[in-house]
Amino acid sequence: MLEIDGLRKRYGDTTALDGVGFAVRPGEMFGFVGANGAGKTTTMRIVMGVLRADSGEVRRDGRPLTYEDRRRFGYMPEERGLYQKMKVAEQVEYFGRLHGLAPVAARKAAGGLLERLGLAGRRDDAVEALSLGNQQRVQLAVALVHGPSALVLDEPFSGLDPLAVDALAEVLKDQAASGVPVIFSSHQLDLVERLCDSVGIISAGRMVACGPVEELRDAGGRGPLTVVVRDAPPGWADGLPGRLTREGDRQVLVSEDDGDDQAVLRAAVRAGRVEHFGRRRPTLAEIFREAVA
Known part of the structure; x- marks a missing residue:
């Protein structure tokens, strides 16, 4: 030691x-x-x-x-x-x-x-x-x-x-x-x-x-919730918090909201095939910037 x-x-x-x-x-x-x-x-x-x-x-x-x-x-x-x-x-x-x-x-x-x-x-x-x-x-x-x-x-x-x-x-x-x-x-x-x-x-x-x-x-705290859904119909995320973008046949919802993430998951499962659901942990670089700020 x-x-x-x-x-x-x-x-x-x-x-x-x-x-x-x-x-x-x-x-x-x-x-x-x-x-x-x-x-x-x-x-x-x-x-x-x-x-x-x-x-x-x-x-x-x-x-x-x-x-x-x-x-x-x-x-x-x-x-x-x-x-x-x-x-x-x-x-x-x-x-x-x-x-x-x-x-x-x-x-x-x-x-x-x-x-x-x-x-x-x-x-x-x-x-x-x-x-x-x-x-x-x-x-x-x-x-x-x-x-x-x-x-x-x-x-x-x-x-x-x-x-x-x-x-x-x-x-x-x-x-x-x-x-x-x-x-x-x-x-x-x-x-x-x-x-x-x-x-x-x-x-x-x-x-x-x-x-x-x-x-x-x-x-370091919870990062934004990211949901990736394939083949979801238009409007599936209406009323859900966050920003929705399209990447080919995938739709990506990114939400900073700390509300009911299980409601978001249920909506995504109903809409199509969920390929990713989770919150990203901060990187060391983000922790460093926060610590020395």
């Missing part, structure tokens, strides 16, 4: 963090989302020991996080820290050695990661010859090469094409499946919703929502 508890950080008159706290369980992927300047990077830097909090604590399994704990973490900073002249494979092996791997183990781990991340064919290229997206993949390999006990990734999907996003997502799923707690920040809320077990939304240095994705969506 990785716990962030009551972090506060000020820069002069500016409050960067104001009591930020959340927890990430073993094997959980936690999405940390917020607007630019909300406090995501500051929080991650405190977790990794790059910055010191004014108050608050970061704990691992109930005890304060130590330097040795952090050495075993995998960290991907927002500002990439790669040696541009070094070859790709040499770079990943080098960081593996810095984490204490023996030369053979570092070489084997680097080779496996480059294969998994689609970089095997670029292993002998200098980093500076790679696209920004491929450099991002190298940075992830560096974060993973030593078999980290936790992952802290700041905008890992930034600049990646859809195929690279899928490759990275599968690697992170495997890490979580092995019991590693994974924290990553992202502005791609649809991706966070798809991948993460839990999410924390930060705004102006404060946590404004936090919890399992499905619970946040359930708590």
Whole structure:
């Protein structure tokens, strides 16, 4: 269990963090989302020991996080820290050695990661010859090469094409499946919703929502009632609340009304074949807009 508890950080008159706290369980992927300047990077830097909090604590399994704990973490900073002249494979092996791997183990781990991340064919290229997206993949390999006990990734999907996003997502799923707690920040809320077990939304240095994705969506209120009926006669929805549109031989009624939805269902069943009936839960993007408004 990785716990962030009551972090506060000020820069002069500016409050960067104001009591930020959340927890990430073993094997959980936690999405940390917020607007630019909300406090995501500051929080991650405190977790990794790059910055010191004014108050608050970061704990691992109930005890304060130590330097040795952090050495075993995998960290991907927002500002990439790669040696541009070094070859790709040499770079990943080098960081593996810095984490204490023996030369053979570092070489084997680097080779496996480059294969998994689609970089095997670029292993002998200098980093500076790679696209920004491929450099991002190298940075992830560096974060993973030593078999980290936790992952802290700041905008890992930034600049990646859809195929690279899928490759990275599968690697992170495997890490979580092995019991590693994974924290990553992202502005791609649809991706966070798809991948993460839990999410924390930060705004102006404060946590404004936090919890399992499905619970946040359930708590976000009921969306509009949508009814899709095939082969319904004209006028079947007269007197029912909502807006009726036609899509070929389907008629779609969308209602924001909180009245008797069973009466709507009975009318739809009498009119034709009901293909869909239900209320749409809010997306994570809608929850985010509401939370930071």
